Amino acid sequence: MKKLYIETYGCQMNVADTEVVFSILGKCGYEKCDIIEEADVILANTCSVRDNAEQRIMGRIEQFNIQRRKRRGVVVGILGCMAERLKGDLTTSGKVDLVAGPDSYRRLPELLEQASQGFPAVDVTLSREETYSDIIPMRTDGKGVSAFISIMRGCNNVCSYCVVPYTRGVERSRDWHSIVREACGCAESGYKEITLLGQNVDSWHFEDMSFAGLLALVAESVPGLRVRFSTSNPQDISSEVLEVMASHSNVCRHIHLPVQSGSNRILAKMRRRYTRERYLELVREIRSRMPDCAITTDVIAGFCSETEEDHRLTLNLFEEVGFDAAYMFYYSERPGTLAAMKYGDDVPKEVKTRRLEEIIALQNRLSLESNRRDIGKTFTVLVEGASKKTDSELCGRNSQNKMCVWADTEHKPGELVEVEVTACTQATLLCRLTDNQIGR
Numbered sequence: 001m002k003k004l005y006i007e008t009y010g011c012q013m014n015v016a017d018t019e020v021v022f023s024i025l026g027k028c029g030y031e032k033c034d035i036i037e038e039a040d041v042i043l044a045n046t047c048s049v050r051d052n053a054e055q056r057i058m059g060r061i062e063q064f065n066i067q068r069r070k071r072r073g074v075v076v077g078i079l080g081c082m083a084e085r086l087k088g089d090l091t092t093s094g095k096v097d098l099v100a101g102p103d104s105y106r107r108l109p110e111l112l113e114q115a116s117q118g119f120p121a122v123d124v125t126l127s128r129e130e131t132y133s134d135i136i137p138m139r140t141d142g143k144g145v146s147a148f149i150s151i152m153r154g155c156n157n158v159c160s161y162c163v164v165p166y167t168r169g170v171e172r173s174r175d176w177h178s179i180v181r182e183a184c185g186c187a188e189s190g191y192k193e194i195t196l197l198g199q200n201v202d203s204w205h206f207e208d209m210s211f212a213g214l215l216a217l218v219a220e221s222v223p224g225l226r227v228r229f230s231t232s233n234p235q236d237i238s239s240e241v242l243e244v245m246a247s248h249s250n251v252c253r254h255i256h257l258p259v260q261s262g263s264n265r266i267l268a269k270m271r272r273r274y275t276r277e278r279y280l281e282l283v284r285e286i287r288s289r290m291p292d293c294a295i296t297t298d299v300i301a302g303f304c305s306e307t308e309e310d311h312r313l314t315l316n317l318f319e320e321v322g323f324d325a326a327y328m329f330y331y332s333e334r335p336g337t338l339a340a341m342k343y344g345d346d347v348p349k350e351v352k353t354r355r356l357e358e359i360i361a362l363q364n365r366l367s368l369e370s371n372r373r374d375i376g377k378t379f380t381v382l383v384e385g386a387s388k389k390t391d392s393e394l395c396g397r398n399s400q401n402k403m404c405v406w407a408d409t410e411h412k413p414g415e416l417v418e419v420e421v422t423a424c425t426q427a428t429l430l431c432r433l434t435d436n437q438i439g440r
């Protein structure tokens with residue numbers, strides 16, 4: 001057996017893809033290895049979404065190359081979005097031996113064979129069909145509690161700032177039979193939670209089934225498991241999806257709904273197909289159907305031509321929604337995107353950073369307020385394991401995806417417990433076990 005080390009960057013879809021790669025290569029004589037100094041093959045599954053993600057990975061490749069120089073025969077390669085974006089550049093410059101894009105993983109055994117014989121191997125062909133639906137991922141989450149299930153690949157939106165459609169290709173939905181089979185397989189293997197993944201899950205469709213239909217089918221196929229999904233694009237999430245959530249108690253009360261900006265002018269320039277007003281209406285609809293549903297978001301500060309007024313509209317929207325949490329970025333121009341070709345990256349770096357800091361400061365307060373509102377409430381939490389601080393505390397998430405910690409030396413990862421929130425920080429609900437643990 002050859003030893004295979006993979007480092008994963010970027011979104012959850014990449015985490016899921018790495019599990020597919022371990023599965024494909026596991027059948028061809030490679031075993032997972034966690035110690036880089038012992039690996040025969042060192043791969044990075046990469047992300048291109050922002051420049052600093054790519055810079056960090058380039059730094060890591062330099063480190064991988066120390067191994068390549070020290071030990072003859074070690075193969076270094078890159079997978080994923082950066083492989084797709086940079087294509088053969090990295091083999092030409094001698095930095096890596098192998099480059100495989102997101103749709104080329106079935107060919108990894110032969111590409112690795114070629115690379116190990118000293119011939120650089122590159123395959124960045126994008127596919128219109130590949131969904132790896134027949135491959136059972138080799139799940140690497142050591143605790144066996146929560147599993148990702150990729151339900152689609154690619155993206156057909158062309159948000160003007162975003163590199164994903166170029167690195168992942170056109171949108172493809174995976175057939176529902178294989179999704180349900182995989183969900184049931186997770187249940188049989190003892191998993192307690194699954195997350196259905198796609199760049200735009202609400203546009204999943206297969207034959208005459210929509211995402212709402214799939215969500216209901218999955219939730220009913222694995223009634224003992226929690227079901228999550230990500231990411232929802234505000235332009236596609238439907239009332240039917242909200243209905244399915246509201247009527248299935250095992251579908252978690254959390255929607256990740258990236259807004260990107262609070263200004264209609266900027267949203268149009270970003271080519272997002274919703275307005276601020278539509279977004280706020282959606283938030284009202286979610287809350288009226290499910291008052292306990294958490295809403296989180298992504299935002300970009302300092303997109304092309306953004307003015308102080310546009311920025312103020314973003315802050316104001318954050319305040320109005322009161323997000324439970326947010327991923328916040330400043331705009332990073334990506335070569336080849338519409339924004340890079342048509343608009344200038346004209347907001348100075350210091351202004352972007354300052355606006356981002358203002359959004360972060362506001363969200364920190366909103367997160368704290370959201371957590372404070374939970375003090376005194378009880379939640380069912382899926383135990384993940386020991387808390388970061390001490391072995392005498394456990395941690396896990398509630399349905400709203402908020403991290404909870406509580407003193408506990410009895411329960412095990414994968415069990416459900418009931419806790420009461422007694423205090424909080426901006427990031428965590430501090431809880432105690434209630435007396436009501438029977439029958440869970």
Ligand code: SAH
Pocket residue numbers: 049050161162163164198199200231232233258260298299300329330331332333334
């Ligand atoms: N498919 C998801 C987003 C995937 S990318 C959606 O449409 O909502 C994850 C996040 O990265 C995006 O929501 C966006 O906030 C951020 N992002 C994407 N491209 C970016 C760029 N060029 N600069 C900064 N942030 C970016």
Ligand code: SF4
Pocket residue numbers: 155156157158159162163164165199200233
């Ligand atoms: Fe990128 Fe837009 Fe597709 Fe999301 S929906 S992956 S932001 S192009």
Ligand code: F3S
Pocket residue numbers: 009010011012013014046047048049080081163164167168
């Ligand atoms: Fe990054 Fe590719 Fe995901 S660019 S965010 S790893 S789809």
